[in-house]
Amino acid sequence: MKERLANLIFPNVDKTVEEYINTYKPRDLKEGAHVVRYAPSPTGFQHIGGVYAALINERLAHQSEGIFYLRIEDTDQKREVKGAIEDTIQTMYNFGMEFDEGMIGEEESKGAYGPYRQSLRKEIYHTFAKDLILKGLAYPCFCTAEELNEIREKQMAEKITPGYYGKYAVYRNLSDEEAIKKIEAGEEYILRLKSPGKEENRVEIVDLIKGELSLPENVQDIVLIKSDGLPTYHFAHAIDDALMHTTDVIRGEEWLSSLPIHLQLFDVLGFKRPNYAHVPTIMKSENGSKRKLSKRKDPESAVSYYREEGYPQVCVIEYLLNIINSSFEEWRAENPDVDYHEFKVSLEKMSKSGALFDIVKLHDVSKNLICKMKADEVYSRYTEWAKEFDPEMYALVTAKEDMMKEVFNIDKEGPKPRKDFGKWNEVKAKIFYFFDEEFDKEGKEDIELPKTLTLEAAKEVIESYSKAYNHNLESQEAWFEHLKALAIELGYATNRKEFKAEPEKFKGMVSDVAGAVRAAITHRANTPDLYTIMQILGEDVVRERFQKFMNL
Ligand code: GLU
Numbered sequence: 001m002k003e004r005l006a007n008l009i010f011p012n013v014d015k016t017v018e019e020y021i022n023t024y025k026p027r028d029l030k031e032g033a034h035v036v037r038y039a040p041s042p043t044g045f046q047h048i049g050g051v052y053a054a055l056i057n058e059r060l061a062h063q064s065e066g067i068f069y070l071r072i073e074d075t076d077q078k079r080e081v082k083g084a085i086e087d088t089i090q091t092m093y094n095f096g097m098e099f100d101e102g103m104i105g106e107e108e109s110k111g112a113y114g115p116y117r118q119s120l121r122k123e124i125y126h127t128f129a130k131d132l133i134l135k136g137l138a139y140p141c142f143c144t145a146e147e148l149n150e151i152r153e154k155q156m157a158e159k160i161t162p163g164y165y166g167k168y169a170v171y172r173n174l175s176d177e178e179a180i181k182k183i184e185a186g187e188e189y190i191l192r193l194k195s196p197g198k199e200e201n202r203v204e205i206v207d208l209i210k211g212e213l214s215l216p217e218n219v220q221d222i223v224l225i226k227s228d229g230l231p232t233y234h235f236a237h238a239i240d241d242a243l244m245h246t247t248d249v250i251r252g253e254e255w256l257s258s259l260p261i262h263l264q265l266f267d268v269l270g271f272k273r274p275n276y277a278h279v280p281t282i283m284k285s286e287n288g289s290k291r292k293l294s295k296r297k298d299p300e301s302a303v304s305y306y307r308e309e310g311y312p313q314v315c316v317i318e319y320l321l322n323i324i325n326s327s328f329e330e331w332r333a334e335n336p337d338v339d340y341h342e343f344k345v346s347l348e349k350m351s352k353s354g355a356l357f358d359i360v361k362l363h364d365v366s367k368n369l370i371c372k373m374k375a376d377e378v379y380s381r382y383t384e385w386a387k388e389f390d391p392e393m394y395a396l397v398t399a400k401e402d403m404m405k406e407v408f409n410i411d412k413e414g415p416k417p418r419k420d421f422g423k424w425n426e427v428k429a430k431i432f433y434f435f436d437e438e439f440d441k442e443g444k445e446d447i448e449l450p451k452t453l454t455l456e457a458a459k460e461v462i463e464s465y466s467k468a469y470n471h472n473l474e475s476q477e478a479w480f481e482h483l484k485a486l487a488i489e490l491g492y493a494t495n496r497k498e499f500k501a502e503p504e505k506f507k508g509m510v511s512d513v514a515g516a517v518r519a520a521i522t523h524r525a526n527t528p529d530l531y532t533i534m535q536i537l538g539e540d541v542v543r544e545r546f547q548k549f550m551n552l
Pocket of ligand 1: 073252
């Protein structure tokens, strides 16, 4: 009778579970190699938490000479977005992660354990489901939505665990004959697990991040195959991870509560359980409390944010490594120039609770990395970003490539390189004065003067300075000595001490004169070395800037 029922439900299954098990042979990898996966649903939105989880998987696989593969979990077809698979692949690639196996496009895949897209694995799930029916471990359930609601309401009224289990599982003990009759009469149904769990039992497991866990055994007759013929995530992942020989399921901790279901499914299906590691959710600190990074409230939750703002991907990765293992920071300090791939990610060392995501810290990490990049690299990365996000600057900067490389090289070679940029959208505000097109857009109100100088006083300084200006002094020191001599002549004190002693005697200090020149050339109070800036701009532009300043 079971066989009739199974054949009625799955008339097209023509393989046995053994055939599948024999097809997907154990992998021939070296001892200790991890086989892990990134298994997103193609919903189109790339959350930074996805990159974070993928990175943990990718590092674990590749630092152990294992396999990192991409499996697309598209069993909920309502949520699917076109192009999401390619977007996922591209995103991970941009963040330095390459899949060894799995989907390589919407339809194509590579690797011997496919298909790697759940919607293409229907026959496999059906074969295993059919087998469970034959073993009395699965049954069709004919409950309508209304009936399920009634059950839930009753449970709520009685204050007992909601769900479809035990005596509430009305079709659990329906005879096969009855079931066959209903199906033949065209009644709709889904397939459920006949859970062997007992309420008084617990399952013990060592989670590779959370440690020893003791959880109540699953008693729910969970859905295995939905009315559209597709499996639930629970059922699909167990079969996939078993057949693909995943050694470690490393996924977000939101799945922890379903773990008893998953362990039971592995047992019922006769599969060896993989290791599980539940990754703490990325949190944000707000007004002293922690909350999840929200897709709606926090722009930094979207991966696209980093690209748009111009954070180099490698900086985001470095920051994520900081969150994954706090020891990364120390390792980085000791190994300032080593590629991050050399750092060994360890699950045991991960914090067990919410990982705190701090965009300010990320920005800092990014500044530190950008300041170490050679000028040529800064130039090429910046222009690549600007091409897409600031075409105006792209045109200006690429028209003066040589000059820009000099600009990006200012104070770079010294022992303490400047940390001007944390992301590419900050570059413009710091280099605009190298371009008349941008400089001339500014008005009087944008000019930053030394606190002690009025615009009139600054103009007077420039009046004299422009007459005395010698563009051909060949060192910063010589340039400054020259400026200082003029400042003293104009009645400015050599230094603060001298000025403080007799303030009424002086118009200000030498630094004010330098500040006036800086304002005339750049409109800013803080810039890299002014002598270098003037040399890069060239004598003509410098003199024009003096003139423009005096005309203000
Ligand atoms: N498809 C699941 C998700 O979207 C994957 C969870 C897992 O990695 O097993 O989160």
